[in-house]
Amino acid sequence: MIGNLAKMVFGTPNDRKVKGTRPLVARINALEEQFAALTDQGLIDKTDEFKARVAKGEALDAILPEAFANCREGARRGLGLRAFDVQLMGGIFLHDGNIAEMKTGEGKTLVATFPAYLNALSGKGVHVVTVNDYLAKRDAVWMSKVFAQLGMTCGVVVPFQPEAEKRQAYACDVTYATNNELGFDYLRDNMKGSVAEMVQRGHNFAIVDEVDSILIDEARTPLIISGPSQDRSELYKVLDAYVPLLTPEHYKLDEKSRNATFTEEGNEFLEQRLSADGVLPEGQTLYDPESTTIVHHANQALRAHKLFLRDQHYMIREGEVALIDEFTGRMMKGRRLSDGLHQAIEAKEGVEIQPENVTLASVTFQNYFRLYDRLSGMTGTASTEAEEFAEIYKLGVVEVPTNRGIARIDDHDRVYRTAGEKFAAVIEAIKEAHAKGQPTLVGTTSIEKSEMLSEMLKKDGVPHNVLNARQHEAEAQIVADAGKPGTVTIATNMAGRGTDIQLGGNVEMKVMDALKADPDADPDALRAQIEATHAADKQAVLAAGGLFVLGTERHESRRIDNQLRGRSGRQGDPGRSLFFLSLDDDLMRIFGSERLDKVLSTLGMKEGEAIIHPWVNKSLERAQAKVEGRNFDIRKQLLKFDDVMNDQRKAIFGQRREIMDSDEVGEITADMRHQVIDDLIDDHMPPRSYADQWDADGLKTAIRERVNLNLPIPDWAAEEGVDQDIMRERVTEASDRYMADKAAAFGPETMVQIEKQVLLQQIDQKWRDHLMTLDHLRSVVGFRGYAQRDPLSEYKTEAFQLFEALLDGLRFDVTQRLCQIRPLTEAEREDMLRQMAQQQKAAQADLTMEHDGETQGDQPAPAPSAPPAPVERAASRNPAFDEADPATWGTPSRNDPCPCGSGKKFKHCHGAI
Template sequence: MLGSLAKMVFGSANDRRLKGYRPKVAAINALEPEMVKLSAEELAARTVAFREQIAAGKSLDDLLVPAFATVREAARRVLGQRHFDVQLIGGMVLHEGAISEMRTGEGKTLVATLAAYLNALAGKGVHVVTVNDYLARRDSEWMGSIYNFLGMTTGVIVHGLDDEQRSQAYAADITYGTNNEFGFDYLRDNMKYELRQMVQRGHNYAIVDEVDSILIDEARTPLIISGPSDDKSDLYNAIDKILPRLVSADYDLDEKQRTVNLTDVGNEHMEELLREIGILTEGSLYEAANVTIVHHVNQALRAHMLFQRDKEYIVRNGEVVIIDEFTGRMMPGRRYSEGLHQALEAKEHVQVQPENVTMASITFQNYFRLYKKLAGMTGTATTEADEFHEIYNLEVVEIPTNQPVRRFDEDDEVYRTAEEKLRAITREIEAANAKFQPLLVGTTSIEKSEQLAEAMKALGYRQIDFAEPQALQKLYAAARADRPSKLFAVLNARFHEQEAYIVAEAGVPGAITIATNMAGRGTDIQLGGNVEMRVAQECANLSEGPERDAKEAEIRAEIQQFKEKALAAGGLYIIGTERHESRRIDNQLRGRSGRQGDPGRSKFFLSLKDDLMRIFGSDRMENMLVKLGLKEDEAIVHPWINKALEKAQQKVEARNFDMRKNVLKYDNVMNDQRKVVFEQRRDMMAQDSLEETIHDMRQGVVDDLVAKHIPADAYPEAWDVEGFKQGIETEFNIALPVADWAKEEGITEEDMRERLQTAADEAYAKRVEKNGPEIMRYVEKQIVLQALDHLWREHLLTLDHLRQVVGWRGMAQRDPLNEYKSEAFELFGELITRLREVTTAQLSRVEVAFEPPPSQVPSEAVAFDKGNSENATGAAFAVANSAFATPKNETMLLSSGGTTETLGVGGENSPYGKVGRNQPCPCGSGRKFKHCHGALAKSAS
């Protein structure tokens, strides 16, 4: 109560913060008359002047007011859009490194231009992160016109670009792209072998659009770059065939925790089935030798009992494609990890793809914490403010709307059964459609949206086929004729390609749009329709001139008429068919209505059979309602119901937050090691010579060998002379008279160390002289980097396995996280030791074979001169016996929990057959295939 009283007197912390921005807004407005008078050249010249001021020592904060005034004037001239005062405040919040919470339709895309321009003046690059390729391209072109007008460059990072295109995009002042692409580029950069191949130029400042979707919803699954492992498709298919033979008593299913496990009876039944098909040949299912079978059984069980087709995934073109539970979008290429995706492929009887082995990974939390300054914007962040602060140190600032919100949010209607709810929804749709009110109906899955579509068809409604050229014209014709259209559109993962068009026309009078989760759609629903979209479509074949101008004027006039009809009908009506686990998704759906002061209305229809009600509601509720006399097709409507649902949603959100925190705690352990490895890798790539590093490694191996075989202060009789001799041959490829040394009078441990060090140094010096110092410097770097990558991949796999089993340590009253930290530290120490050993052993055996240069050496190939021969224009070399040579038919999979894509390699059309991109070119040039004939083949194609 005291807190409420203080808030009434002094205002909330958010109110006080907003009040502090007002003087700067007034200063920007005061500059507007001056900006209007400037010519285009003078306005663009201000960018150069700002940069000179920064070079002279001014801070970005000093330039905020004039820079914002410049951007606002540029936007007015280029786009015909002038930033509102509240948008200026939003830009200031972004510049300060906080989250601007702005309602849908308040122009977040335009707001980002203010902070992006100001921070780009420093010349260190600004990244604007969006949720999909469509928005990245659209925003880079749309907002890029403002930056270009002011003399700045814009780049875009989307799927399918090569390294050269990515480097150019990152070199721009402002770079738009998706969260996945930015994260993958970071991982890929840290797998490169030369600095000039790296595409990113640091992490200075990022603005994350739909920040809650990216930093919270998608933060549960890490980004993973992985490579294929052994094909186990037969095992997946065999286990899948016996899964349907299990009965309900064989497993325990917990939908609330999303877990399923075999019971004791189920274990016995499963063992019988596995023996029957010849998979379990000896022992019980849970013996150590059968651990792999248990893993496959558990994943098959999850695939069948927890994952539903057309809800969590769909099958398209013979592939299992994951559906984003928060946005309803397809995520082509993304694959579930740990064999779950393969189990789903077996379940759906499509080709089972090989499992992947992790090569590099990072969580979104740790990737975005690389940025020196991070900001975000969304319509819904307040409910997750604690998580933003705890994980990212980001404050959430609620920005007031430009116009007062006039949307009316009604209490939920709760029905006993799903059938009653469906009938109530169709009645509501018919009533709203009869008065030409545009409708947006939100569903939680593809299955639910298609059920509703079938119910609509049964009432005589027809679904719009967007493949038809005149599909939307039928909707416009009905709106012109003042008659209910009886048409509806479905927006889900099946119709993903038409997303922007479906959303854009959802505000036409009489339009009915059924959509799965509206989060992050990126396209405004404007009452009457979207002018730009209609002009682009209907004037596409008209060239500039009077005819096109007349058509455009006609479209604008009609949309204005449509808008007046939609306003008269009460604005956009939002119907929710089910509550989502997260309040944010429900708020995002509601937020589609009532943009820029338009009227609107929203209501959710629920049933006791809905997942949220069934899993988190009371089991006694239905019986109680029957006793109270609730009749069929009657609904309960009460604010208490809303409160109860909100508490259920809060429970789910808290559980999901705990899951994300748990993921982060474990990833933080790996992140510390990742930073060390990646930093060391960059340092080594930047050095011209690793001679000193190689010497230190060799010295470390000598110390390890001595410590292992010669105990401290022990007599020679206690030394492991034979083991020492074998270790020297293995590590240094030299034979030394160790047994004779050990017989010498007064020989000490230190004497042995010095002799071995001298012999190893001399042997390596001879190898360097034989192969040529310049070539050996190059070979050293390649072998160290390849060895590090190989061992780092093995280390990640070991940490994955450790993490899967370390939870059982809790049974012994030991903290699993502390156990993980301790063992991960020991494993990292072993990695460093192994790196020394492997590198030393490889370099002690390296042979460089010189061959005549080919008739046509690519101009960019580096020539290594041998001796002083003037006729030797180049020399090719090959590293023999390398344990890390890239295999032929190389493919690399990129996965985000696992998003998957294939990197280009030497293909079937290459004159040399399939050659790995990092292998030496078969032509003998000494270059990697991708820089030699691989590059030539690519340019030729």
């Protein structure tokens, strides 16, 4: 009561933030006439002027009013759109490093151009992040017209883009890209062999569209670059066959935490079957350390069967298991579940089992986006997650007022006893809206339910469109048509992402379709005709009450419900939203439906009747808030674990970058060699020990193995007055002379390249092994809790010890490799060239025989085929290639053919050393 009274007097914190931008918006508006009077070249000249002022040290905040005024004029000339005051407010909040919550249809795409333009003046580049490739390409093409008017370059990054194009796109002032591609390019850049091969040029400022989807929903999803490991297809199939034989007492299912585990009875049953079938060796139990792999994959098989449902969590497409994003309903192409879970689902569905992968590099979206110097975001639904944005990303959430007031009517939920009663009521509501010409958008939570509802509508003769992961490619067209009179659209939690549902239909899409059908038509006449028809359709829809959003189930997250509801009522349009629920729904069933069922029974509700009351809405929102809170706690805990790896990742990637940037890495390798010598002497001649306790022979052997020097260590140790410091000095001087002679033999420039290649290869190899070890540690460290020890503290301690071991191993391996490399002798070089000539001659003979064989007989000769593999390998070998000398390998990228001529990719051949 007191809080509400205070808000009435002082306003909410959000109101005060919005009010604080009004003087700045007024200054931008005051400059509008001045910038409107400039020529097209005048706008570009202004950009050059702003860049010069920033270069001299003027703050971006000081230039903001002029830059925004210039950008507004550029948008008016390039797109024919004049930004509203609320769009300028959104741009100001984004520049200040906030999340701007703007309702659907308020023009977020245009809003992003203002802070993007301002921050690009520094010359460091700006990334505008979208959720899919279609939106990235569409927004880049559309908004590039604005940036072109201002003399700015605009690029787009998409998957499978040639490296040169991608590098050029990142070099632009403003770059549009998906979150996935940005993360993967970051990882790929940190696996490159030189700075020239890298495509990204830093992380200055990012504007994340659909920020809640990327930084909340996908925060727990790591981006992983991986390579194949050993094939365990048979083990997956064997374990999969046991799961259907299990009875309910064999396992426990916890739907709230989405977990499935074997009970004691289940373990006994599994052990008996595995022993009987010979999978478990005689005398071995599931509790033995040797059974860890079997137990792990048995648990994954159980989860695959009991927790992952076809057409809800995944679908079968072209013989492969394709995951479905539970938040958007989109198919996640190329994504795979880790730890053998994806393989377990493949075994369950009887499709080809792809081998598990070993992680080469990984990063989570949480840690990738925290790399940026400045971060901001846009979405229609962020306020429910404001606490998480503030705590994890240091981002404030500001609700930007709509340009026109919201006229949508949000009805109270209708709760039915059973799913059958609910869907019967849903069909009746759809038919009623369809009959009066009101467009209806129906939200479902899975492909299965959307298709079930589709079948019910077909039986009743109601025409409709279905939008789910199966119709992913047609998304934009279906959504563009969803506002036409009487149209019924069924969607799986993805209603309208990126494409507005405009009442009467989307004029631009109609014009494009008409021009495709008749390319020779006059575009202006066609547009005038379509706009006339559209005006009549829009009036009919307005008269029918606007877009009707009908939800068939509440989602775990309030944001997803709000996204669906927000499709209606854009730009002050009328509309209506209503959710139909039943006690059989997942959310109701898991969170207290028994108590509500008793209440409904007590009230004596008849079949087909619904309970409608604000208390029900509040109760459901509390349940959703509980789930959101629990998910936040999980993400926060996972971030704490990932932060440990992230600190190490930044150290390793930073070291790689220093090595690639440096023209002289001799000091690094010399320090490593000296440290190795120190460690070897300390091991064999411990400090404060007597001469008769030294292991001189062992030290001689170790120096020969690690530093490739055959030194008279025992003789030196026998000398009077020799101690550890003198021994260290002699061995170090001998190793320095040895490496100096080697550098002279190779040549200084060649030696630098050799040192760089060896350093980078060894860092990459050690980091790959380290990632695997950390994965294993993370999977078992949770059990430390049973011993009253904090798993996170244990993980931090052991991860640090493992990282120290990585650095020690790196020093030893780099030193050993560099000390063993030597130039080829003249005889060896002549022998290598002779062998290469013989290989090429044999390859040419093979090619001739292959051609002759194809033209024999009475059949007409087919088109010449590609040469056989040996010819390709011989032809692609670098003549100067020296197995022992990385300097002769050139600088192939990881996916180029290996210069040794093996025919393999470099990363799978000498690049993997």
